[in-house]
Structure formats: C-alpha cells, structure tokens
Amino acid sequence: MISVDEALARVLALAPAPEGEEIAIADAVGRSLLAPVAARLTQPPFNAAAMDGYALREADLAQPLRVIGESAAGHPWQGEALPGTAIRIFTGAAVPEGYDRVVMQENTAREGDVLTVTDASGGSHIRPRGNDFSDGDRFDPQRPLTPSDIGLLAGMNIPRVTVARRPRVAVLATGDELLRPGEIPGPGQIICSNDIAVAALARAVGAEAEVLPIARDTESSLRDSFARAAEADLLVTIGGASVGDHDLVGKVAGELGMDRAFYKIAMRPGKPLMAGTIGQTAMLGLPGNPVSSIVCAIIFMQPLILRMQGLPGLVPTLKGRLANDLRPEGPRQHYLRATLSPGEDLPRVTAFGDQDSARLALISQADALMIRPANDPARKAGEVVEFIPLRS
Numbered sequence: 001m002i003s004v005d006e007a008l009a010r011v012l013a014l015a016p017a018p019e020g021e022e023i024a025i026a027d028a029v030g031r032s033l034l035a036p037v038a039a040r041l042t043q044p045p046f047n048a049a050a051m052d053g054y055a056l057r058e059a060d061l062a063q064p065l066r067v068i069g070e071s072a073a074g075h076p077w078q079g080e081a082l083p084g085t086a087i088r089i090f091t092g093a094a095v096p097e098g099y100d101r102v103v104m105q106e107n108t109a110r111e112g113d114v115l116t117v118t119d120a121s122g123g124s125h126i127r128p129r130g131n132d133f134s135d136g137d138r139f140d141p142q143r144p145l146t147p148s149d150i151g152l153l154a155g156m157n158i159p160r161v162t163v164a165r166r167p168r169v170a171v172l173a174t175g176d177e178l179l180r181p182g183e184i185p186g187p188g189q190i191i192c193s194n195d196i197a198v199a200a201l202a203r204a205v206g207a208e209a210e211v212l213p214i215a216r217d218t219e220s221s222l223r224d225s226f227a228r229a230a231e232a233d234l235l236v237t238i239g240g241a242s243v244g245d246h247d248l249v250g251k252v253a254g255e256l257g258m259d260r261a262f263y264k265i266a267m268r269p270g271k272p273l274m275a276g277t278i279g280q281t282a283m284l285g286l287p288g289n290p291v292s293s294i295v296c297a298i299i300f301m302q303p304l305i306l307r308m309q310g311l312p313g314l315v316p317t318l319k320g321r322l323a324n325d326l327r328p329e330g331p332r333q334h335y336l337r338a339t340l341s342p343g344e345d346l347p348r349v350t351a352f353g354d355q356d357s358a359r360l361a362l363i364s365q366a367d368a369l370m371i372r373p374a375n376d377p378a379r380k381a382g383e384v385v386e387f388i389p390l391r392s
C-alpha cells in the first residue's frame, strides 16, 4: 500500500493540461484564471476625498477660510487652490492639487462663504492616487475567483477573462442495494447518498458534475455506465472497490483498458481507493462507505479537479490542540472526524469517539478532519495536531 502523499501525487499527475475559454467577469465566480491579468488603469485615478466636507491646506487649518468652489464625484473642480481658501468636497471627488487635507463637515462651521475648522484632529481623509492598484499591476490569485475578485477585476477595467473550462465529472454509484432519495426501501435496500454528496463536492471546486444512473452489481451494468462517462474528463465511481464477490469496479475498469496509477492506500478511511485513466478519462474509484467516499473526495478528487483547472490543488491544513488523549495509530494515515472549539492560542480539536466510516451524521457534524500520520504514537491532550477545516 502506498502512502497518502504518494497517492495524491499520482492522482494530481492524472490531470491533463487545462483548456481555456473566454467569459464575462460577471460569470467568473468560482472559475480559475488561466493567465494572469493586468490592471488597465490606476485606482483611484486621482487623489480622492474619503469624507464629505471641505478640502483645504493643512497650513491654513487654524484660520477662517473662504469657500471658493465645489468638487463632487464625477464633477471635479477646475480652479486653483489658493492659500486661505477651501472648497466644498464630497466623498469620492477629486481633491484638487494644492489642497492636502479634507476635513469632515461635522468638524467645521460655515457662515456664508466663510469656513472655520472646529476640530482639527484626524487624518488627511485623502486616498492617494493609485493606493488601491496601478495600471499594469498583475492579478494571478492561484485559486478559484471569489466575489471580491470579480469586484477587483471590474475595478481594473477588465470586462472578460480567460478561465479554465469546467472539468466534466461523471459520478457513478454502484450497488444493487441503492435507491434514489424519496423511494421506499424494500428488504436489504438503502438510499444512495454518496453520489450526490460527491457531485456537490465536485461542483464546489468548479466542476460540471453529472450524476449517472446507479449501476447494478453486474459487469454488464458497469460496462454500460462506464460507456456513458467516455466524454467526461473524470469518472468518479463509488463502491464496489473492495475484495467482495460483488466488488467489480476494478475488474471492469481493467477490462476496459484502465491504466492503473494505484489500488489500495495507507489511509483510513479510504483503503480500497483506486485511480488511473481509461482512454482520455481520468478515473477515481472511491470506497462505498459514505464517510470514506466523502473523505476521499475531499483529499483526492477536489485537488484533482482544481489541478485540471491549472491550480496547485493543495489541501489546506491548519494547526490545533488536542482536546483529549488519543491512542496510538495503526499503519494507515487517519483522518478523524472532529469538532473545533475556541482555544487559548490554537483551536481545540475534539475527535468523535466513534470513527465508523459509515456514519453520515458524524461527518455532517464534523468541523474538521484531524490528520494523524501512519503509526503516530499515543498523543496527550494539549499536543498540537494538524487538521483540514470542513467549513469555510
């Protein structure tokens, strides 16, 4: 069995070079830039007032001033900033050359054209030209674009961007026992939960995910299902990965010419994971236990989908402190479902006592996956551990 790190490296190597498409920035949330972009203007384009009030010269603060004009957003004042004068100014308006201070109107008194500053404390209230960004500044976030990024691109005057095409992901649940949510289970039947959860995880990182009809535990049914995924960039199967008589995914994939990257890894949950390619399609075979499939999708599928969009595809980890003592680990790297609570320096991480890889209720309650390396010795409460946050 190979390590999780080795398996992840082999999975990421399955990603083909991303293909680009040009789209409007309004449609680009969650998408990944394929090339850095450069600002097409300087922002703010002029020294701008940060408050409604009066623009004046710092040197004149103590004396009565004559108000000689007005500058509003979109309507700059064209006059000259003479000593002993001020202009009425509004937030966002250009501060004329020569004035170096804006005083909030609450800190002034005005009679006719005569202005007195009643409180001279506070800053300049001027945003200098270019303090946000300058013409030519590069933007290359190396992560899916956020709503704030879209705002920044708009501010940079970039109406369209080239992003990676969404990877097409086909998700295939397998098993004679599985029914769709809403159906009435007969003897021995359960509801299929994993494919829609895995598809949701795929969409969350930018994929276009299709949930295929559930395959039955026969070679012919699996073959039909694999054929439906021939156009996909990635086929993710769920279940049928282990060693039972009805675990046929690996067999059928092999007969269809799968170039296998690995089968079985030193990971808990997730031991029977497989990966490879069939034709042009990358394939990940996730274990069927609900928690195993979700954890493997987080650790392997999401990074692969990000890599397919030209991103590094790193799984972010944070540090926390153990809330309770833990027994030594076995030979597999363990991802424990855990809750987080505030701690003195680092968050406190409490692993659930029950780590059954079939309990959906526990993965749903979990805030984090605590990572314990293979053969990790016993740990005491208070020791530092790494975890993967499950909520943003």
Ligand SMILES: Nc1nc2c(c(=O)[nH]1)N[C@H]1C(S)=C(S)[C@@H](COP(=O)(O)OP(=O)(O)OC[C@H]3O[C@@H](n4cnc5c(N)ncnc54)[C@H](O)[C@@H]3O)O[C@H]1N2
Residues within 6 Å of the ligand: 173, 174, 175, 177, 178, 190, 191, 192, 193, 194, 195, 238, 239, 240, 241, 242, 243, 244, 247, 269, 270, 271, 272, 286, 287, 288, 289, 290, 292, 357
């Ligand atoms: N003799 C051994 N048995 C098992 C081993 C082993 O090494 N030797 N490994 C165990 C581990 S670890 C895992 S994980 C499971 C994975 O097995 P499969 O990938 O073959 O999964 P299935 O047998 O098809 O299903 C397991 C379990 O999950 C339920 N399931 C499957 N698909 C779904 C779905 N889409 N939605 C909801 N639930 C699903 C299925 O009904 C089973 O209860 O094997 C162990 N066995």
Ligand code: MOO
Residues within 6 Å of the ligand: 267, 268, 269, 270, 271, 272, 287, 289, 292, 357
């Ligand atoms: O590896 Mo299995 O995924 O432990 O339940």
